[in-house]
Structure formats: structure tokens, C-alpha cells
Amino acid sequence: MKLSGFKYLTNQGVENIWKNKMMAFATFCVLLISLLLVGIAGLFYLNLNSMILGLGNQNEIAVYLDPSLSQQDVDSFADKLSSLDNVDTIEYISKEEAYERMKNQISDGRAIFDYIDGYEFMPDGFSVTVINNDTIEDTTAKISALTGVKSASSSLQVAEFLRELRRVVTIIAVAIIAALVLVSMIMISNTTKASVFARREEIQIMKYVGATNSFIRFPFFIEGMVTGFFAGAGSFFITWAVYRAVYRILTEQGTLMNAFGYSSIIPFKDIRLPLAGAYLLAGALLGAVGSVVSTKRHIDV
């Protein structure tokens, strides 16, 4: 095909949107709704996942050091601990602090401390949070293997529970998103079919004058792609507005946010570019493919 032919067909595709504006608008709306359904479901899942990870980050490894270690050994141990993979934060808990914490935890039996002389018997320790709670067990084992560690323990039940929760949430989310994608495909397919059906005679005329299938389909491809692109852009801006509003409400709800940690809700700026890319690409692709596939029935004359 010559460049002039390519330009002509591209222009035809764009002009067809205006010429068939009602059907183009219907396609735009269906694509917009479909993209929004899938996009918002996807974002909901991402945030839920992030919240569960946030909960996991609050799971700690309690590390107790050998009481015989000198202060210098304890300081160098902190460096070793920090350099381990998957270690997020470390907090030093001195003998004295550990003693105080224990006294507070055993508030009913405080009398027992009257028989204990000083806190020197308590070990120095660290409270360690991890980046990935799923591998907390491995990290705990690695810490245990370090020289000078008397014991290192973490709540494996919590880790296991959160891992299971994420698995279930992922399965449910994937099922919901897959169902939404399927419903969207059916909606898009029916709308583009209706759009193409309204122009079946036009397609037949093109066939009679010797147009090849690709010549006929190309303007439909462009038309679907441009409509889908705008639907993607529309979905992005709607999502942006909704997301920011919800984010603001949640951040103002201190209690809820404290429970998961502020960082658990993904700020829009962190997902803005990939989300825009995904919306525009999915919109353009769905629009283009939907239109081209729908011409098939009418093109065989």
C-alpha cells in the first residue's frame, strides 16, 4: 500500500467516528465502563494486597543476644543484622528496656520482680521487621545462625495466616477480574458488532468494487483504536478523581489507616504512569480488535 493509501484509510477511520458518532459514542461508553470495572477492581486488589503486606510488616522477629557479649560486640552485631536480605528495620532493645517491658507485660505478677536483683540477667536484643513477611521464617533462621545470637523467634502463625489471606484474596480478585474481563469482552463485542452491522451494506459495496479485506478493515481498526484510546483516557481521569477522593477519605480516617499503616494505601502518583499506560493500551487494543473481528461476518461476500 502506498503512503497516500495509508493516509487515506487512516483519515477514513477517524472521519468514520464523526460520521457514525452515535455508534462510536456507544462503543466509547461500553469501553469506558468495561475499562473502569476492570481497572477499579485491579486497583482494589493491589491496595488490599498492599494492606496485607503492611500488616505483615508489623510482624517482628525478636532477637535475643548472648548476655556475655560486650557493648562493642552488640554494636557490630547491629551492622551484621542490617546487612541481611529481607531485613527492613531493626530496633535495639537494651537489657534495661527489656526488663521494663517484661515487668509491664507481667503486670499481675509484679511481685516476682521484688525477688530479682537488677536487670543484668536480661539479654540485649533487637526487634527486626522484614520486607517480605512470606519469607520471615528463612530470615529468622539466618539470624539464628549469626554468632552471638541466643535465640531468634517470630510469630509464624501470623506469617502463615497473612500468606493464606493473600492467597485467598488473590484467587478471589483474579476470579472477579476475569469475570469482569469476560463480561466486558461480551459487551464490547456486541457493541462493535452492532456498529459494524449498521454499516454492513457499506462493507458489501466495498467488496463489490474489489476492495481487499485489509483495505476494508483498516479504517475500522483505526476507528476502534481511536475510540478505545479516548475511552482509556476517560477511564484514567475518572479513576484518578475517584481514587484521590477515596484516598483522602481513608487518610482522614486515622483509625483505619493506623491499623494498616499509612504506606499500605498506594498513593496515586505511584501508579499514575503504569495505570495510564494500561488504560490507553487496553482501550486501544480492545477497540481495534473488537471492531476488526466484528467485520468478519459481513466481509465474506
Next chain:
Amino acid sequence: MVELQNVSVTYSSGVDALNNVSLKINDGDFAFVVGSSGAGKSTMIKLLLKEIDATSGVVTVNGYNLNKLKKRKIPEFRRTLGFVFQDFRLIPSMTVYENIAFVLRVIDAPIKYIRKRVPYVISLVGLHAKTNSYPDELSGGEKQRVAIARALVNDPQLIIADEPTGNIDPELSYEIVELLKGINDQGTTILMVTHEHDLVRHFGGRIINITDGEIVFDEVISGIGDEPLPEEDLAAAMARAGMTGQIQVPQQPEIQTPGIVTSTEDALIDEVIAAIAGIDQGGSE
């Protein structure tokens, strides 16, 4: 050239639409195909357009053996044809110019050629003033002239006209056939399916009558406009062709082409013939 050799078409419903039909239309012929509804005319047109395949027999059009023609070659084959349909089949979202230019776009013709050729063909059919009109803004006769211009623009070897006068006023029918005759005079083969016996009687020429899927008459007879046959010979020929009724000589219609041409039918025909001669010269540029 069109050639059907022992062609039969049986639809999946079991209906025999064509039954062992043989026919040859040579280059430059003008043939009327007549017959009652359901006789097999539409089936024959579909065969020639490669819309359907023959159940048996061989169909050859413009050198293409349609029995062996691969699907991907159909567009190439159809570019050697021009079509004129009863319902015009213009693309409603395109102007007169765009409807005609579209045929040249399909074959990737150079823009310069399209810009020269399309206005020229539009002027041939007397629609220069309607170049930028949409089909909805045209009368039936004007739409059919656009359809003829579209069929003509690609300089096809064969034009198939399926009831081209079926949706227009009777007086304009003569104008349309005259246009087709003018095109035929320049060497393009024309196959015209029609129900209108008066037209056939008027113009004469080769008449093919299909009845119940068979060709029952295929002869050349003189038209009223030609050197007249003795009345009894004409009546006998018409009766053999299956066309009965009073022979009426139509009034010569006044052709109204707003803004450009106000002339009689004869003048328009002369104009078309002269213009087509010009195209041939222009085509060799």
C-alpha cells in the same frame, strides 16, 4: 467476455436455480437479460460476481475461471467489472465524489489521476453540480447516474447492471439505458438485467430470456430506435423472447442536470460518447 458452459446451480434448499445453462457474451456486446421473478436472473448475476459458485459447469468472466478463482483473488477479479444495482448501493456517508473516487482508492490509483478522472466521469453523467452532495440529497435518477459513474470510473471490461431502472421514474429509465449504450459504444461489454420490456423493445439488441433456470431465448433483435423490423417480424421476435404487450414508443425525456446541462437525451448521449472517447485518449497519457 462472459462464458457459461453447462452451468447449473442448486441451492442447499434443493432449489435448482440454473439448469445446464450455456451462454457466451463477447467483448463489446450489449445484452439484455429478461425473465420473470425467480427465473434465475439473480442467481446468474451472483455467479458472475463470484458471490456464489456453480454446482456444476464452468463460469469464465474477463478471462478469470471463477470455478478455480481463489478467495484472495476475488478483489482483483472484481476490479475488472463495474456494477450497477437497482438500489444504487451508494455509501451514504460519502459524497458523490468520494463514492466514485473510492473505486480508484481501492486499486491504489495515484491521487493525481483520481483528481482528474473522478470529476471527468461525474461530468459524463451530468452531475457536476452535485459533486459534493450526499446520496440522500439526490433523486433516484441522479443516484443511478452516480452508480454508473462509479461502475465506469475504473474503465472496466464488463458492466453488470442489475435492474438499473427498477427504482427510478420510467422516463428516466431511457436516459439510463442510453448512458449504458453510450458506454457500450466505446467497447465496454454491458449485461443488463431488466423487467422492463418496453425498454428492451425500444433499444433492441441481444435479448436473453431465462425461464425456470434455463435460457429459452437468445437472439439479437432490432429495437424501435433502430432500422425497424417489419411489424410482424418484431412482434414474432418479441413473442419468442417472452415479451408481450403493446409496443409503446416512449417520449424523448427532457434531461435536467441542474446548473450544467439542459439538453435532450440525444445531446447527452453525444456528450457521453465524445467524453468516453476523450477518456480513452486520456487513459493512454
